[in-house]
Amino acid sequence: MYKRNAQGWSKHIDFLLIDEISLQLAFILAVFLRLQFFAYTSVFYQNLGVMMALVDALVIVANNTMHNVFSRGYYRELTETFKHSFFVFAIVTILLFAMKYGDLFSRIIVFLTFIFHVIIGYGMRVLWKLLLKRRHKEKTKNLSMLVVVEPDKAEALLQKLTDKANGNYNIVGVVLTESTKAAEIAGYPVVAKLEDTADYICKKWIDSVYIDVSLQDERIIRLMDDCSLMAVPTHYHVPNMSRNGVKRFSEKVGGTTVLTTSINYVTPLQMAMKRLFDIIAGLVGSLLALLVIAIIGPIIKKQSPGPILFKQERIGQNGKRFYMYKIRSMHLDAEERKADLLEQNRVKDGMMFKLKFDPRIIGNEIMPDGTKKTGIGEFIRKTSLDEFPQFFCVLRGTMSTVGTRPPTIDEYLKYQYHHRARLAIKPGITGMWQVSGRSEITDFEEVVRLDTEYITNWSMGLDLKILFKTLAVPFTGKGAM
Structure with missing residues (x-):
């Protein structure tokens, strides 16, 4: 899922909040210097604040005060800050006299607040812009971009995309429209032929694809369709197409105008809300994980000597690899014994591995009379206690509380284009298919359909709905395996 910048006045809601904070600081400072008390201890000054x-908020929204705030130089920012503050206090003064409150408030306090608001507001705006620009540069360094370009345009485009002023994008490879013996262009490796690009993207960590090629080339149409199927965002230089099935919008990438397609997009505010929720959930979940480990850990070690936690490399957002942690519910030789149990796999196409009764689980045994005995391993899996260490990954940022389940490497290598759509967001501890049946769903295509539906319709409300449904699972054990 692609993170799209907000539009309209909400695009700079952070600057609105900063201006509100600077205004309140200016007001509190002015009252204290004039009257030597905290402004909000007085009912009259509470109302004024x-x-x-x-x-202030009305002027920002109505006057579009923050328009092009990032492109302003220091001098222009100072004049814009002064103009904005002047409008605010002109309106405040008019309102005070219109409501006949002029004699109740010190004019000096109003004047001092205006002066302090200009000074503090200007300083906070400048500092915030510097911080955002620095964060943007760091973010683009961590986002892998594949560039598809014509040979004669390659060097100039790569230079522009990697220029520090335009974002310093992390180019991981180049695909040329014409075959060449060159192994690299401008220091960047030529990683695939145009016809093989979709296969390359499917198996590598690629966050987005930048395309600067004429749409008259049918290979580009096929590539963009394949990227849409894989839910990999594409940036097309000079928007000039209309295709169904994906969301599209124009934006700036490296100083160029592109048409971006994606299965869905989120605003920075939505992304911040989801991350804030994950941090809170990660902190609480990590504490609970430590408690569960302290209680369950000794039992695990007694019945199956070895580490309490199971660490496994998984595939995360857009193909990025990470390590996922669980409380170990299987014997140490579980992976070696997997090959002997493939015929019992309930997922027939092999895209996931699920058994009705897994003898590798700690405590699971088939008795001489044929009855099946379960133990501590089956208990922690049915109650989902083994999942709690994944909150460490949520806190770290490699996973989210709600998302799609991360595939193992061997599962990922079998993915077709539409399967890769599951990787368009951060993997989650729980998700749509888990609350829709969990391991009772044995058709991987149904899992893909549910995960794609989740990504397409994502909202914080949907996340909360899934979480509430998840809370019931440990008590019912429905679908657990």
Whole structure:
């Protein structure tokens, strides 16, 4: 899922909040210097502070004060800050006199608040812009981009995309429209032929694809369709197409205008809300994980000597690899014994591995009379206690509380294009298919359909709905395996 910048006045809601904070700081400082007390201890000045805040927000939205805020130089930012503050206090002054409150408030306090608001507001805007620009550069360094370009345009485009002023994008490879013996262009490796690009993307860590090739080339149409099927965002230089099945919008990438397609997109505010929720859930979940480990750990070690935690390399968002942790519920030789149990796999196409009764689980035994005995391993799996260490990954940022289940490497290598759509977001501890049946669903295509439906319709409300359904699973054990 692609993170799209917000549009309209909400695009700079962070600057609105910063301006509100600077105004309140200016007001509190002015009251303290003039009257030597905290402004909000007085009912009269409480009302004045709230009035200023409302007027400030109204002027920002109505006057579009933050328009092109990033492109302003220091001098222009100072003049824009002064103009904005002047409008705010002109309106506040008019309101005070219109409501006949002028004699109740010190004019000096209003004047000092105006001066301090200009100074503090300007300083906070400048500092915030510097911080955001630095974060943007760091973010683009960690986002892998594949560039598809015509040979004669390659060097100039690569230079522009990797220029620090334009974002310093992390180019991991180049695909040329014409065959060449060159192993690299401008220091960047030529990683595939145009006809093989989709296969390359499917198996590698690629966050997005930048395309600067004429749409008259049918190979580009096929590539963009394949990227859409894999839910890999594409940036097409100079938007000039209309295709169904994906969301599209124009934006700036490296100083160029592109048409971006993606299965879905989120605004920075939505992304921040989801990450904040994950941090809170990660902290609480990690504490619970430590408690569960302390209780269950000794039992695991007694029945199956070895580490309490099971660590496994998984495939995360857009093909990026990471290590996932679980409380070990299987014997140490579980992976070696997997090959002997493939015929019993309930998922017929082999895209996942699920058994009705797994003898590799600690405590699971088939008795001489044929009855099946379960133990501690089956218990922690049915109650999902083994999942708690994944909150460490949530806190670290490699996983989310709600998302899609990360595949193992051997499963990932079998993926077709539409399967890769599951990797368009961070993997989650729980998700749509888990609350729709968990291991009772044995058709991998149904898993893909549910995960794709989740990504397409994502919202914080949907996440909360899935979480509430997940809370019931440990008590019912429905679908666990």
